[in-house]
Amino acid sequence: MSTRIEKLSERISELEEENGNLRRLDETVRRNNALFNALLVNCSAGITLTGPDRRIVRVVRGLTGIDAAQLAGVPLELLVVPEDRDLVVECYRRLLRRTCEKTSFEARVPRADGTITRFSLTLTDMLDDPNVQGIVCNYVDLGCAAV
Numbered sequence: 001m002s003t004r005i006e007k008l009s010e011r012i013s014e015l016e017e018e019n020g021n022l023r024r025l026d027e028t029v030r031r032n033n034a035l036f037n038a039l040l041v042n043c044s045a046g047i048t049l050t051g052p053d054r055r056i057v058r059v060v061r062g063l064t065g066i067d068a069a070q071l072a073g074v075p076l077e078l079l080v081v082p083e084d085r086d087l088v089v090e091c092y093r094r095l096l097r098r099t100c101e102k103t104s105f106e107a108r109v110p111r112a113d114g115t116i117t118r119f120s121l122t123l124t125d126m127l128d129d130p131n132v133q134g135i136v137c138n139y140v141d142l143g144c145a146a147v
Contacts, residue, residue, distance in 0.1 A: 048076070056075075081109070120139065
């Protein structure tokens with residue numbers, strides 16, 4: 001009986017230690033999320049994650065004023081003016097043919113208020129990164145960029 005009690009006591013100690021570790025991990029994740037969110041709020045660049053089919057998976061930080069929830073599943077090229085759509089498609093083709101890991105271009109983008117602004121966009125192939133598994137689109141509104 002005492003051996004069983006000793007084993008239970010040891011197991012309780014292990015669980016308490018594990019619980020403490022999980023609490024510390026949870027606090028670290030909270031601090032990192034708060035830091036990331038604070039950096040995004042003060043960032044002048046937008047970040048969108050797309051799949052290889054160019055469809056938006058997630059808008060991390062948008063700059064157009066369009067509700068991010070409405071953009072999920074929309075092909076990225078549909079967010080630029082029709083004359084610039086082929087450019088977006090060709091940049092994705094280059095990435096997927098593995099001729100480059102990153103490509104940059106400029107395109108005209110309508111904002112939610114109807115105005116059109118010029119964006120500088122950079123696509124980065126992160127499909128092989130298990131933490132991302134997508135193509136990252138970073139963009140800056142050139143009308144608002146610091147000179």
